[in-house]
Amino acid sequence: MNQASASADLQTLAALVPTGSRVLDLGCGTGELLSYLMRERGCSGYGVELDDANVQACVARGVNVIQLNLEEGLALFADSSFDVVLQIDTLQHLRNAEVMLRETARVGRTAIVAFPNFAHWPNRLAVLRGRMPVTKVLPYQWYDTPNIRVGTLRDFRALAQRNQLRILDEFGLQEGRPVRWWPNARASRAVFKLQRGS
Amino acid sequence: MTLIATPQSMHFEQPLALASGASVRAYDLSYETYGQLNAQRNNAVLICHALNASHHVAGVYLDAQGQLLPRSQGWWDNMIGPGKPLDTDRFFVIGVNNLGSCFGSTGPMHRHPETGQIYGADFPVLTVEDWVHAQARLLDRLGIEQLAAVMGGSLGGMQALSWTLQYPERVRHAVVVASAPNLTAENIAFNEVARRAIVTDPDFHGGHFYRHGVLPKRGLRIARMIGHITYLSDDVMNEKFGRELRAVAGQLTAGRPYQFTTQDIEFEIESYLRHQGDKFAEYFDANTYLLITRALDYFDPARAHGGDLARAFAAARAQFLLVSFSTDWRFSPKRSRELVKALLDNQRDVSYAEIDAPHGHDAFLLDDPRYTAVVRSYFDRVSL
Numbered sequence: 362m363n364q365a366s367a368s369a370d371l372q373t374l375a376a377l378v379p380t381g382s383r384v385l386d387l388g389c390g391t392g393e394l395l396s397y398l399m400r401e402r403g404c405s406g407y408g409v410e411l412d413d414a415n416v417q418a419c420v421a422r423g424v425n426v427i428q429l430n431l432e433e434g435l436a437l438f439a440d441s442s443f444d445v446v447l448q449i450d451t452l453q454h455l456r457n458a459e460v461m462l463r464e465t466a467r468v469g470r471t472a473i474v475a476f477p478n479f480a481h482w483p484n485r486l487a488v489l490r491g492r493m494p495v496t497k498v499l500p501y502q503w504y505d506t507p508n509i510r511v512g513t514l515r516d517f518r519a520l521a522q523r524n525q526l527r528i529l530d531e532f533g534l535q536e537g538r539p540v541r542w543w544p545n546a547r548a549s550r551a552v553f554k555l556q557r558g559s
Numbered sequence: 560m561t562l563i564a565t566p567q568s569m570h571f572e573q574p575l576a577l578a579s580g581a582s583v584r585a586y587d588l589s590y591e592t593y594g595q596l597n598a599q600r601n602n603a604v605l606i607c608h609a610l611n612a613s614h615h616v617a618g619v620y621l622d623a624q625g626q627l628l629p630r631s632q633g634w635w636d637n638m639i640g641p642g643k644p645l646d647t648d649r650f651f652v653i654g655v656n657n658l659g660s661c662f663g664s665t666g667p668m669h670r671h672p673e674t675g676q677i678y679g680a681d682f683p684v685l686t687v688e689d690w691v692h693a694q695a696r697l698l699d700r701l702g703i704e705q706l707a708a709v710m711g712g713s714l715g716g717m718q719a720l721s722w723t724l725q726y727p728e729r730v731r732h733a734v735v736v737a738s739a740p741n742l743t744a745e746n747i748a749f750n751e752v753a754r755r756a757i758v759t760d761p762d763f764h765g766g767h768f769y770r771h772g773v774l775p776k777r778g779l780r781i782a783r784m785i786g787h788i789t790y791l792s793d794d795v796m797n798e799k800f801g802r803e804l805r806a807v808a809g810q811l812t813a814g815r816p817y818q819f820t821t822q823d824i825e826f827e828i829e830s831y832l833r834h835q836g837d838k839f840a841e842y843f844d845a846n847t848y849l850l851i852t853r854a855l856d857y858f859d860p861a862r863a864h865g866g867d868l869a870r871a872f873a874a875a876r877a878q879f880l881l882v883s884f885s886t887d888w889r890f891s892p893k894r895s896r897e898l899v900k901a902l903l904d905n906q907r908d909v910s911y912a913e914i915d916a917p918h919g920h921d922a923f924l925l926d927d928p929r930y931t932a933v934v935r936s937y938f939d940r941v942s943l
Binding site for chain 1: 880896899900903904906908909910911912913914915929932933936937939940
C-alpha cells in the first residue's frame with residue numbers, strides 16, 4: 362500500500378468511529394489510528410500491542426498502550442467497556458481468531474474489523490494460475506506469511522452469523538476508496554462493523 | 560558531563576503521625592536533588608526507593624579533595640541524569656531516604672530526641688503510606704505543590720502507587736516499575752524467613768544490639784542471601800553460575816571432581832551469595848531490614864475497599880506508566896496486570912510495557928534498551 366492510500370484507508374476507517382468514542386484498538390501498531398482518532402475525532406482509549414518497538418512508538422505518540430498477547434484473550438477488559446473496539450489487520454494473525462471476535466464484541470458496544478480479502482480478483486487469478494498471491498495487501502510468500510487466517514468477505518459474514526453478531530455495515534477498501542459494489546472481488550481489504558445479537 | 564551529587568538533610572520538628580497510631584517525634588530526612596526546579600515549579604520528579612537503596616539515586620560523589628569518589632554512582636544512575644531516560648536537564652529530580660532506613664534519615668540506629676536512647680527495636684513500625692506522608696512534607700518544604708511525576712521500582716513502585724491515592728491532586732504522572740498491588744503469601748513468606756534469620760541471631764538482642772556493641776551479621780547475611788535468590792531468575796543464575804565449582808588451587812585432580820565438604824564453599828553460586836551477604840551485613844541495619852520488609856507486607860490499598868483494587872484506584876487522578884519483566888517472579892507481570900486492570904476499570908490513562916528480560920526482579924535496575932526507551936519516551940511526553 363502506498364502512503365496516500367494507506368492514509369485514505371485510515372481516514373475511511375476513522376470515519377466509522379463516532380466522535381468522542383471510547384476506543385480499544387487491538388493490534389494498534391504504532392498507534393497511528395488511535396492518535397488520529399484522539400486528535401481529529403475527540404476519542405479516547407487504549408491500544409493493545411505485542412511488539413516492543415510498537416509499544417514504545419505508541420508511548421512516544423502519547424497513545425495509551427497495553428502490551429499484551431491477544432492470544433491470551435481480553436480478560437483485562439470489562440464487558441461493554443468501550444464504545445468501539447477496532448481489529449484492524451489483526452484477525453489474520455490470530456490463532457484464536459474466532460474467540461477474539463467474540464471477545465471484541467463482548468468488550469465493545471460496536472466492533473470494527475478489517476482484514477485482507479483473499480477473494481480480491483488478483484488473488485483469485487493467482488490461485489487460478491496455480492500460485493499463492495503476493496500483493497500489496499498480502500505481500501508475503503506462502504511459506505513465511507504471518508497471515509495464518511486468510512478469508513473473504515463472504516467467509517467473514519458466515520463467521521459473524523455463526524457467532525450471533527449483527528453486521529451493521531460491510532464494504533471493501535481498494536486504493537483508499539470504499540467499494541460497495543461486488544466488494545468480495547473488487548476490494549483488497551474487507552471492513553465490517555458489527556454488534557452483538559443477530 | 561558528570562553529575563555531581565550532594566546529599567542534603569531536612570529537619571522536621573513537627574511529629575509525624577503514623578498509621579499504627581504511634582508517631583515519630585522530630586526527625587530528619589536525607590535527600591538529594593538533580594537538575595533545576597523551573598520557574599513554574601512544575602518539573603519535579605520524586606524517586607522512591609526500594610529495600611536497600613537510598614536518597615543517592617543519581618550522580619557521583621566527590622571526596623574531600625574534590626576528586627570523583629570511585630564506585631559512588633547513585634543506584635538508578637543508568638536511568639536518571641543529564642540526557643538519560645529521566646533527563647535532569649529537563650526535570651528536577653528528588654531522591655529521598657525513607658524514615659526508618661539506615662542511610663541518613665532518622666531510623667532505628669538514631670537516638671530518640673527525648674529519651675536520648677538509641678531507638679533500636681523501639682523505632683515505630685512504618686507503612687508505605689507513612690513514608691509518602693513524610694515525602695509530601697519534604698515537598699512542602701521544597702516549595703513543590705505538584706509533582707510532574709513520581710517514580711519507583713518494586714517497593715518504590717508501591718510508594719508511587721500510594722502517592723496517586725493519598726495525594727491524587729499532587730501527582731500528574733506515576734511511573735511504576737516491577738511492582739505489585741500487594742505482596743503474595745509467598746512473598747510475605749520470604750520476608751518472614753529473612754526476618755527470622757535476623758531475630759534469631761544471638762547478636763540481635765531483641766533489636767537492642769547497639770547497647771551490646773555487636774551486630775547481628777549472621778542473620779543479615781542469611782536475609783540477604785534469601786533476598787538475592789528471589790531477585791534473580793533461574794535462567795540468569797544458571798547462565799551466570801550454573802554448576803561451576805569454585806576453583807581451589809591444586810584441588811581439581813583427575814577423578815576427584817569435588818572437595819567433598821559440606822560446610823566449605825563448593826559451588827560458585829555459594830561463593831556469590833556469601834559474598835553478597837557479607838557485603839550487605841557490613842552496611843545494612845538489622846532493624847531497618849525488619850521495618851522495611853514489614854512495610855512491604857502491609858501495603859495493600861485494596862484492603863480498605865473490601866479487596867477491590869478498582870475501587871481503591873477510583874481516587875487516582877494521575878496518568879500511569881507501568882512496566883514489568885517477564886522473568887520477575889517476585890513481582891510478576893501478573894501482579895502488574897492487576898494494577899493495569901484496576902486503572903482500566905477506572906478509565907485512567909495508563910500504558911503498560913511487559914519487557915521480556917531474563918534478569919528477574921533485578922531487571923528494573925539494569926539497562927535494557929526496550930525498558931529504557933519506553934521510560935524515555937514516556938517522560939518526553941510529560942508536559943511542563
